[in-house]
Amino acid sequence: MTAAVRSTQQVFNLPDLGEGLTEAEIVAWRVAVGDVVEVDQPVVEVETAKAVVDVPCPYAGRVVALHGSPGELRPVGQPLITVAPLDDGADDAGRAGAGGADDPGGEPAGHAVYREEERAGSGNVLVGYGTGHGPAGRRRRRVGAARAGTGRRAAADDTAASTAALPEGHPTGTGAPVPTGAPAVVGDASAYRSRLDGELDAPLVISPLVRRLARERGIDLSAIRGSGPGGMIRRADLDARTGGPAGDGRGAGLAAVPDLRPAATAAATDAGADAGADEIVIPLRGVRKTIADKLSRSRREIPEVTIWVDVDATGLLATRAAINAAQPDRPVSLLALLARICVAGLRRYPQLNARVDGERGEIVQSGRIHLGIAAQTERGLLVPVLADVQRMDTGALSAALAETTAQARAGTLPPARLTGGTFTLNNYGVFGVDGSTPIINHPEAALLGIGRIVDKPWVVDGALAVRKVAEISLTFDHRVCDGGVAGGFLRFVADCVESPAVLIANV
Template sequence: MNTFLLPDLGEGLTEAEIVRWLVKVGDVVAVDTPIAEVETAKSIVELPCPYAGVIEELHGEAGTTVPVGKPLITVGDPDGAAYRAEERAGSGNVLVGYGTTESGGAGRRRRPRVSGTSVAPAAEKVPERRVPLVISPLVRRLARDAEVDLRALTGSGPDGLIVRRDVELEIARRVQTEPSTTQTVPTQPVAVGFEARTGLPELRRTPMSGFRKAVIATLSRSRSEIPEATTWVDVDATALVDLRESLRSATDPGPGLLALMARFVVAGLLKYPELNGYVDTEREELVQYDGVNLGLAAQTDRGLMVPAVAGAHALTTRGLDAEIRRLTASARDGRLTQQELTSGTFTLNNYGSFGVDGSAAIINHPQVAILGVGRIIDRPWVVDGELAIRKLTQLSLVFDHRVCDGGTAAAFLRFVADAFENPASAFADL
């Protein structure tokens, strides 16, 4: 019998939450069979089993947080599992995946398939309600906090996927129906306790996930260590939008606006490398990178993530577009690697996706700058001495004042702004 301990997942991670089990007690597994999905502060990963045999015990339910080095599963002797399965098959019961003869044990016995499928006989199995497909950790946590049984829901997403609105509709249904059954049921969530400073009841307490703890630590360190400054500029992006449309065809959607923006940001960083580095406080040195890993802020159900396009300086605009789309999809599915989440050298944040004009962002430590792009909207603008309707956006740059003065930051921002306003000319110089 072997016990599989939660392995060291790297990057200083000390724990992981069990998202869902891919096996159950009694299942026969081979070496490297996926047994569970676990969520760390960085991403969701699938853990393979290092042993072959039968699952004897699962150490924790879905939603349990397991420290590194603590038991995850116990795996028994594979020969014993096969023997027990054959005994059941010989008694006339149906072995999962195979048939049986009317004469019961007269048929040839077969060893169970080594997979995530239980070897329990069909005649003895009690039909069970399986939890439908749920991808988002936020949806799982929302359901758990509200005590919603996911097995009772019908997913409205693709292929029956349970999405956030399915859980929220179930919670709303409860609020509407429960008061009618009894007059003692409160219409508001039960308070957890009273907060001493305000005297108000607490609505609820929600434990912080490992991911949220990591975000808080990074942002708090940024605020405490970095003397930041912010500069911004309004930009006429009409020509940029026109260029994006000119690259679109019936058979080719062309690079997206974010990829075009990324191309100019990367060019600006190569021209002003002070903003593409970090501060080595131990050696009291300012370090500049030879190359750009462009971080892109992406909002997901788990919160804000900043995956990085590795080697962005060596990619074409189409290459940037493809990598941005891949990373965005991986972020939403919780499949980003630790390397993708921690290797950025500069961050580009598209605030416009939230419908706002700008923000004084917090630098993603240990980086030294972040550039934000606001929404692009029609506004009045003076062109050649005459008033015209143009597509305007705002660029805002937050930078670490230790690595450069305002002049360098303003020059970088102006370079990017000029490229937005005259993209064809900018491309000719790249």
């Protein structure tokens, strides 16, 4: 390749991700060497210390090099992908002639060169970081089309195969058109190249977790017919093959109990048990490292205290049912009602809507309420933040909660949405537990948690009755207030849960 041809290539470096982030881990390449990419087409999925995002390339052309492999950390400013313009005939001809059909770095002889006008870079940096794109799907799409005899990629067939293999309900799996040139998402470049070269009957595996478990358990994926949409192989298929959680003799009574462990932890534990390993090493980086650092700092710096009380939530559940019956088109969640109660409580007890500035020796109370919602995701515990919830009505708050938690679990929240909270609400009842003593989300000063709501005997007007009972707890920084303030806040919350009229009277 001549120096002139090489000079026309454009190298896209890992962009500045903001929020003090200096590196990212490559999760999966969405393209392979030889693919044609368009401006702003996502080319790689990376995990930062804040979130998982798609990185779009600002250049159009043919991919000539991928820098880095899945699992590798790349510093900001280092090359990610090299792209050559499509109208560079010398480049294509040179690579076709020198590499030949057997050269993986070049195009097969006789390859028909795609021609399209190269568009200028748009300046967009990251999907989910302010570009015009909607949230990217988190599932990976299979490409089943092979290269034709001349080596030309069947783009239309790729698009159809990608859409057909998607689960029902996926944004592009329900008949919605796939844009021309949309990337086929793959777990790694070599698997993608292999399928394009004619392995049409390759097993459909869209999860890197399933691939890893198959390798560790010595399972031949090509011998498995997946139970997922389009024959997609799931983790449950591997478990059934090896007599794992679905058939390991643990008892029929436990079969219906959901596995509430994070996917990464469950995979590591199960894989280690099957392989008979003495130790499992899980790298502490990315989102997991950020969580560990933040919780460790909170425990070191904050003298936290937890108080709790049992509440009769029967009235709150009845209130929610009445609201949803009156406006079925705008239902509200129980978490939204609890968030509304928190807002009212923080207005009455602003000492808890605060943080401690240790360097200045100051307690800073915020006049705005930025509510964090603890959400368990496959990549760890995240606390997305809803800003200025004191300005929202209950319906708007419920909609914002649903949208935000869904984005957090899908991994599409930008880093800015994971910082800046002033108070956190944690619904640990979804894990089937009654109580907890959680660690405060540093640098906040307090966290309210609620356990599961279950039928319990309760004394009502001197008579025993069965009521919907839950335990609520408040963990607070003893530096910002004493027990009187914290107890007053928790008692106010409990009164609102038991008698929602108290909330209405204080709105």
